[in-house]
Amino acid sequence: MNYDVAIIGAGIVGAACAAALASAGLSVVVIDSTGIASGTTAAGMGHIVVMDDSEAQFALTSYSQKLWDELSTELPPSCEYEHCGTIWVAADDEELSEARRKQEFYTSHGSTAELLDERSLRAAEPNLREGLAGGLLVKSDSVVYQLTATQFLINKAEQHGAEIRIGSAAAAITAEGVKLANGEVVSAGAVVNAAGVAAPDLSPGLKIVKKKGHLVITQRYPGFARHQLIELVYLRSAHASRSDSVAFNLQPRSTGQVLLGSSRQFGVEDEEIDQVILRGMTERAFEYVPGLRDLSAVRIWTGFRPTTPDNLPFIGKLPDSKSTYVAAGHEGLGITTALGTAELIADAILGRESAISPEPYLPDRNFAEH
Numbered sequence: 001m002n003y004d005v006a007i008i009g010a011g012i013v014g015a016a017c018a019a020a021l022a023s024a025g026l027s028v029v030v031i032d033s034t035g036i037a038s039g040t041t042a043a044g045m046g047h048i049v050v051m052d053d054s055e056a057q058f059a060l061t062s063y064s065q066k067l068w069d070e071l072s073t074e075l076p077p078s079c080e081y082e083h084c085g086t087i088w089v090a091a092d093d094e095e096l097s098e099a100r101r102k103q104e105f106y107t108s109h110g111s112t113a114e115l116l117d118e119r120s121l122r123a124a125e126p127n128l129r130e131g132l133a134g135g136l137l138v139k140s141d142s143v144v145y146q147l148t149a150t151q152f153l154i155n156k157a158e159q160h161g162a163e164i165r166i167g168s169a170a171a172a173i174t175a176e177g178v179k180l181a182n183g184e185v186v187s188a189g190a191v192v193n194a195a196g197v198a199a200p201d202l203s204p205g206l207k208i209v210k211k212k213g214h215l216v217i218t219q220r221y222p223g224f225a226r227h228q229l230i231e232l233v234y235l236r237s238a239h240a241s242r243s244d245s246v247a248f249n250l251q252p253r254s255t256g257q258v259l260l261g262s263s264r265q266f267g268v269e270d271e272e273i274d275q276v277i278l279r280g281m282t283e284r285a286f287e288y289v290p291g292l293r294d295l296s297a298v299r300i301w302t303g304f305r306p307t308t309p310d311n312l313p314f315i316g317k318l319p320d321s322k323s324t325y326v327a328a329g330h331e332g333l334g335i336t337t338a339l340g341t342a343e344l345i346a347d348a349i350l351g352r353e354s355a356i357s358p359e360p361y362l363p364d365r366n367f368a369e370h
């Protein structure tokens, strides 16, 4: 069988690419060694958030958020898509100035963000401790249950004729298409490497490393929190040094559960729960929301974010390749940016003009450093 496009990886990024390409009328096959949403996607938090840490990050996250909002009318209730909004919590006056800077950035880029003082912050989230300086409310951010959303995107691709091959490991990308571990060759006009943290195994030289994270989910406590709550220094800890870090990041689920993050560790390969990191992460959260101490956790897990040197994903054709595309390295924003990524990949393969400039995400910036 000769396909127009073979996609390696049925995480949220590969699934979104499959839905976009199959909807555009191309014949598509999705190949995954393990299962739909079985990799990093299974471990994520599902916060769809517009970020302002660079112009390119803002462009991709805000474009993708718009696409999620458009798709939300099609999403079944099992995808738990909710516009809970984000509050970036400022602990002191210094962080409140950061909130003001952030607000100016969003406003100057056409987004809306509302500054909260101490009193309005507590009114919005009564379980936050007293004495916090304020925060920034971004109402347009949302959450999705990324496992069912990935399945939804795969179903959508199948409805447009895509074939899904689970249990087939790709061993190599060749001029013909994809060579599987069992020796079979799946021939395709183009290949999309959406293998997440494993993408460099198939496209050697791609600079993607694992960044480990922990998450905790509680039993059901409806109304305990109303917004995604993130401490304002989160960005510093998210992108800064390569040393271990924890930050307060809380998500209310539509089930009434509270999902709690987050931690970041480089150079760690094992999936084990690190008790020191876990304690640091929960203690940090207790500083912001003391009542969390009384909630019961039902599950704790870890996952690996696929991280690139400049914190932007690789999206587009590999340099020196006629037909291999990469859609990988989405770090802690792959659920947010999956839909924008898929459009950029479809645009590149179909020769369409893109809604945002594809330049900042092209994989050749990775190779240009050598």
Ligand SMILES: Cc1cc2nc3c(=O)[nH]c(=O)nc-3n(C[C@H](O)[C@H](O)[C@H](O)COP(=O)(O)OP(=O)(O)OC[C@H]3O[C@@H](n4cnc5c(N)ncnc54)[C@H](O)[C@@H]3O)c2cc1C
Binding pocket: 008, 009, 010, 011, 012, 013, 014, 031, 032, 033, 034, 035, 036, 037, 038, 039, 040, 041, 042, 043, 044, 045, 046, 047, 048, 049, 168, 169, 170, 171, 194, 195, 196, 197, 198, 199, 202, 212, 213, 214, 215, 261, 262, 302, 303, 304, 305, 306, 327, 328, 329, 330, 331, 332, 333, 334, 335, 336, 337
């Ligand atoms: C703790 C944590 C919290 C997060 N929170 C958020 C959040 O709130 N918001 C957000 O936007 N993002 C979040 N993320 C990031 C997000 O989860 C990832 O960026 C995203 O899931 C990456 O998706 P992917 O499809 O690229 O990779 P994956 O989900 O890892 O999919 C890759 C797939 O490729 C398959 N594969 C690999 N190698 C091969 C091979 N050789 N042959 C065949 N198949 C192969 C794997 O089986 C896997 O299914 C979080 C991540 C973590 C770890």
